[in-house]
Amino acid sequence: MPPTSSSDTLIRKLQTISDIREADIAVLKTIPIQEKDFSASHDLVREGDRPVYSFVVLDGLVGSTKYTGDGKRQITSFFVAGDIPDLHGLHLSVMDCNFSTLTPARMGFMRHDVLRNLCYQHPRIATAFWRSTLIDAAIYREWVTNVGRREAYTRMAHILCELIFRLKSVGRIQDHVADIPITQAALGDALGLSTVHVNRTLQELRREGLIATTGSRVHAIDWPGLTHAGDFDTTYLHQGNPAA
Amino acid sequence: MPPTSSSDTLIRKLQTISDIREADIAVLKTIPIQEKDFSASHDLVREGDRPVYSFVVLDGLVGSTKYTGDGKRQITSFFVAGDIPDLHGLHLSVMDCNFSTLTPARMGFMRHDVLRNLCYQHPRIATAFWRSTLIDAAIYREWVTNVGRREAYTRMAHILCELIFRLKSVGRIQDHVADIPITQAALGDALGLSTVHVNRTLQELRREGLIATTGSRVHAIDWPGLTHAGDFDTTYLHQGNPAA
DNA sequence: CGCGGGGTTGAGGTCAATCAATCAATGTGG
């Protein structure tokens, strides 16, 4: 087995949010996972679908998205390596949102019936999965607040903090330097802002010395400053470890 | 046992979202539920708390709320009779949001350890509860979209549709006439709008002949018109029955 | 070399916030 298999990515993540034991890890390793690569802006699942697979993000960035009647897109959450974006599909048959890649991404597919059997036989694993969906919900709550009550500057800082923090906590970045080839349009869809305003807001964050961007790389130069500007408190991410 | 006990309220709700069997119903009826009344604007749980009870809404309206650093409030979801707002507390020890009454309300408290044992011994009940939290998450997703990408008029119509639909599906209102003594300030906090603009938006909906309000009573005069104006599609509520 | 996607910039317009009253309904103490 390779040093970082798809199972390892999943297990590492579950360990950061739940107390998984050796026995559970062994069980998790038996899950057959089909890996597949996707380019950016690819719809993995669409509203109305009735999928029979859930997928774990192995690399890249995935978003859950919804479209309004007049075609505007809203990204309702990000998903990074180790996350299982559509785990709710296990118990909600019809999808109420899309899941799309926001960057080139690698996904691992797991059959619903396999996961359901696992949950049935291993309550601790079921709890870990349930907990994972509950953390997703907590993130949605924070996003409602972010979009509803924070102005563009704070909102942007907040979302950058969340992204960087989450990437860090699964070991995907070092020193607050995130290499995320996400477009400004996608950021706008996540924040409920126009791309033009996203651009200007990023400029302002750079001008204030909080971030630097080189190409698709976002560098949080002043992490304490950024978290302060973004009104960012990690409580809602429900990580075992307090923070960095 | 009275015709509508607190257990009945809970069970009726679970039946609308999951296939609960007779045996499960018998089990659910054994849950000890402590009832208690609250006035409007009362904090039931606060961010940072580590509650040992979950509560089912028996009557009235409850909201999950968050506050930004500069004290602005955002309501991230409504909860009506039969809902268990903080069921996530079962697996997330620290609260990341508050739960407050938005109207005078009656609540039924259930111990976490009782619920956890129940889930452990009755997988179908566990699934029903899990599913309930997943539907909450779906509603959060919709709210992100509503607040992020819809303008005030549509946003308001949408939230009224959701409220009326949910109240109807648990048998709390007839004929699209909702008697909800919710303040315009609370509506603003749910929509990310100022109270002044809430007031003007409601006037516009009245002018368009979509709703009528007499005191705290909201009447959807033109339900098809209101759902159209609100870009409202019931998919995200994951009810068994399609809609009215 | 033309093309397209993504980023950047400027100007003008609009939706919704803010500020500041007013008013109605309800409650309270003297």
Place this chain on the structure above:
DNA sequence: CCACATTGATTGATTGACCTCAACCCCGCG
């Protein structure tokens, strides 16, 4: 029973944040 306070709804005037439109630039790519 009345003066007074409080809560919530309403209205008008002004301000401001963000959007839209329309360029233009840069760069990778067929």
